[in-house]
Amino acid sequence: MYNTKRVGWAVVAALPLIIGQSHAVRALTRSDRPAAVVIYPQVEACDVTKSSICPGNLNRDTLIVLSNTKANSVSVNNSVTAHCFYLNANSHCTNSGNICTSSSQCQNGTFGSCVPGWTETDFNVTLTPDQPLSWSALNGLRKFPITGLTCSTDQSIKCLTPGASCGLNGTCGFGGNSGSLVPPAPEIPFVGELKCIEVDPATQTPFGGDARNDLKGEATLEQILDNGTLDVAKYDAVGVIANDNNDGNSTLTLSMGDEYEDCAPVIVFDHLFDGAVDPIDSSNTAQSDLTLVPCSEDLQTGNTGSGASTAQFLVFNEFEQRFSTSRRVDCHFNSALSLIDTTQPTRSIFNAKVTGTVAGQTRIRSVGGGLTGVARLSFVTGTSTVTTVGSAAYNLHQDVGERDTPDTIQLP
Amino acid sequence: MRTTKSRRVGSLLAVAAFVLCGATVARADTSTNRPGSILIFPKVVATTTRDTIIQITNTQAMTVRTHCFYVNGSLDRHTGLPQWQETDFTLWLTRQQPTHFKVSTGRAVDPSDNFTAAGSSANAGIDPGLIPAMPTGFTGELVCVDVEDSGDPLGDNALIGNATLRSTTGDVAKYNGTTVKAITPNEDNPLLLDDVHYNACPSSLRVDLLSDGGRDPVVDAIGNSGRCLVSGGPCRTQGYCNVDANYLCSSDPDCNGLNLPGGTCNANPDCTGGMDVCTPGLCANDGTVACSSDSDCTGVGGSCNLVQTSSVRNFLTLVPCSSDFENLVPGTVYVTTNVFDEFESRVSGNPIPVTCWTSLQVQSPLLGGAANGFGLGTTVSAVITTGSANAGVLGVAESVSTDSAGNSASSLINPMVKGSNPGDVIRISE
Numbered sequence: 078m079y080n081t082k083r084v085g086w087a088v089v090a091a092l093p094l095i096i097g098q099s100h101a102v103r104a105l106t107r108s109d110r111p112a113a114v115v116i117y118p119q120v121e122a123c124d125v126t127k128s129s130i131c132p133g134n135l136n137r138d139t140l141i142v143l144s145n146t147k148a149n150s151v152s153v154n155n156s157v158t159a160h161c162f163y164l165n166a167n168s169h170c171t172n173s174g175n176i177c178t179s180s181s182q183c184q185n186g187t188f189g190s191c192v193p194g195w196t197e198t199d200f201n202v203t204l205t206p207d208q209p210l211s212w213s214a215l216n217g218l219r220k221f222p223i224t225g226l227t228c229s230t231d232q233s234i235k236c237l238t239p240g241a242s243c244g245l246n247g248t249c250g251f252g253g254n255s256g257s258l259v260p261p262a263p264e265i266p267f268v269g270e271l272k273c274i275e276v277d278p279a280t281q282t283p284f285g286g287d288a289r290n291d292l293k294g295e296a297t298l299e300q301i302l303d304n305g306t307l308d309v310a311k312y313d314a315v316g317v318i319a320n321d322n323n324d325g326n327s328t329l330t331l332s333m334g335d336e337y338e339d340c341a342p343v344i345v346f347d348h349l350f351d352g353a354v355d356p357i358d359s360s361n362t363a364q365s366d367l368t369l370v371p372c373s374e375d376l377q378t379g380n381t382g383s384g385a386s387t388a389q390f391l392v393f394n395e396f397e398q399r400f401s402t403s404r405r406v407d408c409h410f411n412s413a414l415s416l417i418d419t420t421q422p423t424r425s426i427f428n429a430k431v432t433g434t435v436a437g438q439t440r441i442r443s444v445g446g447g448l449t450g451v452a453r454l455s456f457v458t459g460t461s462t463v464t465t466v467g468s469a470a471y472n473l474h475q476d477v478g479e480r481d482t483p484d485t486i487q488l489p
Numbered sequence: 490m491r492t493t494k495s496r497r498v499g500s501l502l503a504v505a506a507f508v509l510c511g512a513t514v515a516r517a518d519t520s521t522n523r524p525g526s527i528l529i530f531p532k533v534v535a536t537t538t539r540d541t542i543i544q545i546t547n548t549q550a551m552t553v554r555t556h557c558f559y560v561n562g563s564l565d566r567h568t569g570l571p572q573w574q575e576t577d578f579t580l581w582l583t584r585q586q587p588t589h590f591k592v593s594t595g596r597a598v599d600p601s602d603n604f605t606a607a608g609s610s611a612n613a614g615i616d617p618g619l620i621p622a623m624p625t626g627f628t629g630e631l632v633c634v635d636v637e638d639s640g641d642p643l644g645d646n647a648l649i650g651n652a653t654l655r656s657t658t659g660d661v662a663k664y665n666g667t668t669v670k671a672i673t674p675n676e677d678n679p680l681l682l683d684d685v686h687y688n689a690c691p692s693s694l695r696v697d698l699l700s701d702g703g704r705d706p707v708v709d710a711i712g713n714s715g716r717c718l719v720s721g722g723p724c725r726t727q728g729y730c731n732v733d734a735n736y737l738c739s740s741d742p743d744c745n746g747l748n749l750p751g752g753t754c755n756a757n758p759d760c761t762g763g764m765d766v767c768t769p770g771l772c773a774n775d776g777t778v779a780c781s782s783d784s785d786c787t788g789v790g791g792s793c794n795l796v797q798t799s800s801v802r803n804f805l806t807l808v809p810c811s812s813d814f815e816n817l818v819p820g821t822v823y824v825t826t827n828v829f830d831e832f833e834s835r836v837s838g839n840p841i842p843v844t845c846w847t848s849l850q851v852q853s854p855l856l857g858g859a860a861n862g863f864g865l866g867t868t869v870s871a872v873i874t875t876g877s878a879n880a881g882v883l884g885v886a887e888s889v890s891t892d893s894a895g896n897s898a899s900s901l902i903n904p905m906v907k908g909s910n911p912g913d914v915i916r917i918s919e
Contacts (some may be wrong), residue, residue, distance in 0.1 A: 081826055101614060105523070107520075107522070108522055108903070109519075109520060109522070109903055109904070109906050110519045110905060110906065110907075111905065111907070124711060136711035137711070138707045138711050139707075140699075140705075140706070140707050140712065142697045142869055144689045144697045144871055146695065146905070146907070149833065171613055204524055205833050205834075206833065207829045207833060207871060208829065208833055208871075209697040209829070209869045209870065209871045210831060210869070211697075211699070211706075211868050211869040213706060213707050213708060213710060215711070216706075216710065222831040222832050222867060223831075223832060223833065229833055229834070230834070232500065238866075293695070293697065293905050295696075295697055295902060297707070297888075297900060299705075299707040299708065299711070299712075299890070299898075301511070301711060301712045301713075304660075304897070305713065305723070305894070306896040306898070307708060307712055307713075307890060307891075307892050307896045307897065307898040308898050309888070309890050309898040309899065309900045310900060311888065311900035311901070311902050312902075313521075313902060313903060313905075340913060343666060345524075345545050345546070347544050347587060347649060347650070349542075349544075349589070352612060355655070356542050356589065356591045356611055357542065357591060357655040358655065358657075358659070361659075382600065390696070392616065393585045393586065393587060394587070395586065395587055395588055395589070395613065396613075396614050396615055397584065397585060397586045397615060398584055399585075422769020429527075429582060433603075433613050433614075434613045434614040435611065435612075435613070435614075436544050436546075436587045436588060436589035436614070437587055438546045438585060438586075438587040440585075449808045454653065454661065454663060455648075455661075456659065466659035466661075467655075467659045467660045467661035468661055468663050468900070469653065469661040469663035469900065470663070470900075471651060471663045471664065471665060471900070472521065472522050472665055472903070473522065473873045474523060474524070474548075474649045474665070475522055475523055476524060476548055477523075483875055
């Protein structure tokens with residue numbers, strides 16, 4: 078006989094489990110929502126008048142945009158301070174200390190090796206409510222629009238009391254961009270990443286308690302091509318979402334339900350295979366670059382091993398055929414697609430000559446620390462000498478799953 | 490016949506279901522980097538100068554059937570309104586299968602387009618289904634919905650995609666399709682984007698762009714941002730000498746290496762031939778005199794007119810979240826656009842209706858005049874577009890940078906989403 082009382086109690090008993098499970102909505106990293114930590118995985122800059130080793134001998138720069146998505150308030154200071162870190166991933170010769178891309182560049186009478194580096198340069202930026210700011214990696218930013226307490230409708234009006242009325246229907250701000258300074262990229266050429274973390278300006282650590290997800294960023298990679306034309310590629314910064322239980326110390330824990338949401342266990346990379354004929358202009362072929370950076374970072378000691386992981390690549394072509402490879406990611410991984418698994422691109426599992434189709438899906442699983450990144454699709458012409466015709470950057474997708482180990486960002 | 494006891498059980502279960510559904514009400518979670526059951530490409534173009542490559546991928550380990558709808562939003566030449574011509578087709582994607590097609594040519598089902606030793610043929614792979622070609626002049630959107638064999642919606646949350654726009658000049662721009670995740674789908678028509686069955690659409694979109702009508706500082710710094718005084722060709726101005734009317738250095742680095750203004754400048758490398766120099770401006774009263782500011786024109790009087798330098802144009806493509814493909818009724822959302830510059834100054838536009846599809850320059854009066862002539866004061870501006878009550882909006886933003894030689898390059902970006910508007914409905918034809 079059906080016992081409704083037992084069913085009823087069973088349902089009641091199960092409710093917490095149901096509610097608990099249903100509230101476990103995975104946030105993962107987001108590139109389309111404001112966040113507490115924004116990561117720009119690929120930042121590059123070079124000026125051929127200042128360096129003879131610019132890649133491809135091309136001028137390039139990255140326009141960084143960082144914004145505070147909090148709205149203005151007359152009673153609450155909704156300014157946001159971001160503690161940012163340039164992470165310089167240039168390799169250097171062990172003998173001369175010069176920037177290099179291969180050890181052959183380090184043979185100048187003494188034997189030298191080209192060793193990857195990882196050095197950080199940090200700075201603070203304070204953004205007023207709803208304010209976007211931009212700077213280029215080459216030049217940084219020294220002059221900020223709002224300094225001190227100024228009236229919202231007329232910056233020439235200085236005022237004393239935050240929130241007080243001023244000017245024509247204006248409100249006195251809370252201090253503007255005071256304390257901000259963005260240095261230029263520490264080296265030319267520069268390749269690396271930028272990480273900005275929302276912090277309490279008094280302690281330089283995240284705010285404790287309630288989640289603060291107020292930062293949003295975009296990066297535009299601009300370069301002057303061989304024929305003098307312009308090429309622009311833009312992506313959204315990857316956001317790490319804060320939760321409500323931040324302890325406010327200098328160790329940021331990225332794990333589901335912890336201080337910050339974790340990085341995706343699987344990155345899904347939708348791409349065209351290298352060497353695939355451009356479906357629109359058959360005189361060109363596709364070539365993609367993938368950038369991966371670790372989610373864990375020890376910014377206190379500069380220990381590059383803290384975020385090291387192995388990226389396992391599972392590649393599917395349009396025949397549903399499957400290939401796989403793996404690579405070590407220590408601090409900043411940037412590679413042409415068909416150089417991930419080989420030095421001979423036409424033999425790569427990422428090359429259309431091997432896979433046989435134009436489009437592919439690559440699922441990247443990290444073993445060890447978590448990863449995030451960005452991709453760039455270029456169309457090129459020529460075989461022995463390859464010339465870029467145009468490029469576009471785009472964010473990677475993610476798939477849900479569980480990560481075994483949390484990531485940590487250790488602030489200085 | 491249901492007994493009283495079974496009704497009580499049913500009531501208890503209904504309460505549990507209500508709590509469960511209530512507990513799963515999450516904030517709007519449309520995404521541009523996660524799989525979903527509805528995949529939307531707001532900007533799809535197939536014109537004489539630009540075409541689109543669509544990539545769609547099944548991220549799950551099972552076959553997925555997808556019902557897709559092209560919506561032609563190009564203007565009807567008689568009415569001036571978006572046509573809202575719908576064309577639908579079905580895709581089958583096997584497990585983990587990626588596929589691609591070009592909007593202007595579609596994709597045929599051709600078992601002979603296979604792997605070759607020389608490389609790939611254009612459509613090698615398991616053909617996902619017959620994909621129609623769109624007519625020249627098509628500008629609109631593509632919406633794909635995860636369905637079961639009967640045609641009813643299904644919530645597998647398996648789809649991701651991106652769109653690559655290529656122009657005949659070689660320019661490339663790319664964006665991720667927006668996905669809407671199924672929560673507890675009703676598996677019936679219409680699809681309810683209410684944060685219970687499917688995630689709701691956002692109530693506002695935000696993009697931070699170089700100010701519309703302003704300059705691109707990176708192009709100014711490393712690219713063509715000036716004109717050679719004699720030859721008129723494009724050149725870089727940064728790092729080269731600023732000169733007065735007598736071609737004497739007014740600043741480094743070309744002042745004979747002595748770091749002293751007044752020395753004779755060497756010829757600017759970008760400007761071949763003798764004493765040609767790269768200049769950002771020409772004096773208004775004497776077009777042969779180079780200048781970078783009004784003070785350089787003191788000898789001839791008048792102001793310094795900057796020659797064409799870099800410029801930026803921004804375009805917003807907006808689509809309403811709601812659509813009725815069964816009865817061919819386009820959705821409409823009233824959007825309000827606010828623009829903030831770096832000084833926190835704000836300009837608001839009047840609400841305007843977005844029916845079916847629209848793509849407008851940020852400065853356009855048709856966007857409510859929010860940024861008409863605005864945004865020139867600071868380098869970047871935040872553009873926030875808000876939908877109306879119970880009607881969400883989706884879109885992408887495009888920036889076009891142009892240098893002094895007229896070379897242009899574009900980029901597409903997915904906007905940041907905020908808030909939740911749980912009133913949208915998508916009705917598909919089955």
